[in-house]
Amino acid sequence: MKWKDMVNPMQMDVLKEIGNIGAGNAATSLSTMISKEVEIDVPTVKLVDLSELYEYLKNPEEIVASTIVGIKGEAPGKMLMNFDSDSTKHLIELLTGERPEDLTNMNEMERSVVSEIGNIICSTYVISLSNFTSLFLETEVPILLVDMFAAIISETSIMASKDYDDVLMIETILKVHNGQKLNGFLTMFPEPGSLDVIFKKLGLS
Amino acid sequence: MEEKLIIGIGEFKVAKNPAILITLGLGSCVGVCLRDKKSHIGGMIHVMLPELKDQNGNPTKYADPGIKLMVNEMIKMGANVKDMEAKIAGGASMFESKGFEIGKKNADKIKEVLRDLGIRILAEDTGGNRARSIEYKIEDGTLMIKKVGGKESIEIIQI
Numbered sequence: 001m002k003w004k005d006m007v008n009p010m011q012m013d014v015l016k017e018i019g020n021i022g023a024g025n026a027a028t029s030l031s032t033m034i035s036k037e038v039e040i041d042v043p044t045v046k047l048v049d050l051s052e053l054y055e056y057l058k059n060p061e062e063i064v065a066s067t068i069v070g071i072k073g074e075a076p077g078k079m080l081m082n083f084d085s086d087s088t089k090h091l092i093e094l095l096t097g098e099r100p101e102d103l104t105n106m107n108e109m110e111r112s113v114v115s116e117i118g119n120i121i122c123s124t125y126v127i128s129l130s131n132f133t134s135l136f137l138e139t140e141v142p143i144l145l146v147d148m149f150a151a152i153i154s155e156t157s158i159m160a161s162k163d164y165d166d167v168l169m170i171e172t173i174l175k176v177h178n179g180q181k182l183n184g185f186l187t188m189f190p191e192p193g194s195l196d197v198i199f200k201k202l203g204l205s
Numbered sequence: 206m207e208e209k210l211i212i213g214i215g216e217f218k219v220a221k222n223p224a225i226l227i228t229l230g231l232g233s234c235v236g237v238c239l240r241d242k243k244s245h246i247g248g249m250i251h252v253m254l255p256e257l258k259d260q261n262g263n264p265t266k267y268a269d270p271g272i273k274l275m276v277n278e279m280i281k282m283g284a285n286v287k288d289m290e291a292k293i294a295g296g297a298s299m300f301e302s303k304g305f306e307i308g309k310k311n312a313d314k315i316k317e318v319l320r321d322l323g324i325r326i327l328a329e330d331t332g333g334n335r336a337r338s339i340e341y342k343i344e345d346g347t348l349m350i351k352k353v354g355g356k357e358s359i360e361i362i363q364i
Contacts, residue, residue, distance in 0.1 A: 104356065
């Protein structure tokens with residue numbers, strides 16, 4: 001099964017719009033947390049064959065910190081907020097005043113900061129999706145992972161849609177400009193039945 | 206110089222020595238490496254799930270029938286099942302949540318399939334909660350496994 005065969009161009013545009021609304025609100029909440037202006041790139045909807053995921057990710061073995069938040073309710077799925085190593089350290093520094101040396105050995109406080117930032121961003125996204133579609137959606141407890149980027153992406157996509165041979169990602173890049181770069185990669189992975197529910201609710205099926 | 210082949214998620218590739226087979230970012234997925242120690246024909250499959258149930262699925266994503274398909278491919282190239290040996294790595298549970306133990310299910314199914322085929326597993330590095338990248342040298346069957354270690358370094362082991 002492939003998402004590619006199931007989503008038409010108009011529906012792709014709707015998913016993009018969902019990404020736009022979700023990411024816009026998520027950026028605002030990040031901005032509030034760190035008191036800095038946050039920019040978002042225009043969200044894109046990506047359909048990537050699993051077998052091509054490594055090429056797509058460019059640096060699949062990069063060590064990253066990701067917060068994964070499950071979406072429950074009428075349109076379940078997964079949200080993933082991913083920051084590269086430098087950005088994660090920078091975020092922790094912005095919020096605690098101290099820059100951690102080693103992502104793979106964060107203390108309780110640092111882990112909690114990263115996980116909570118991810119949680120707030122993902123939850124804001126889900127709430128705006130819920131408002132936009134009038135669907136009942138809730139978020140699950142966040143999971144923080146520090147590991148290889150490719151493994152985190154493929155693992156999240158397996159959890160959301162294990163029988164599919166491609167990955168559907170609604171993704172946005174979050175950027176903060178204050179001398180130091182801060183790049184985040186925010187992605188929603190819908191579960192198979194969820195798109196039908198969303199499209200139906202919006203009168204598109 | 207050996208040729209390096211990268212195996213994508215849910216794919217397999219077979220090759221004749223000299224070649225190095227590579228796959229990246231194995232979480233709950235398992236890399237199954239096979240080689241015929243006499244003819245030096247090898248293969249690697251990046252198994253995502255234990256068993257194909259829906260006939261429309263891509264068979265190479267699944268331990269069953271993916272491994273058999275790879276073995277057949279190797280036989281076509283001239284390998285013999287009785288001379289084959291296996292090494293496996295992966296099957297971590299990156300999320301400590303209950304009910305998502307695909308990693309273990311994958312590893313169990315793989316062992317069952319290999320046992321049925323009569324292929325011996327020489328070594329394995331499975332389980333845990335960290336992702337792995339692996340490189341398999343067809344020439345001597347060494348398997349290099351990379352994991353994220355402390356100080357954001359890459360820890361390398363060889364089995």
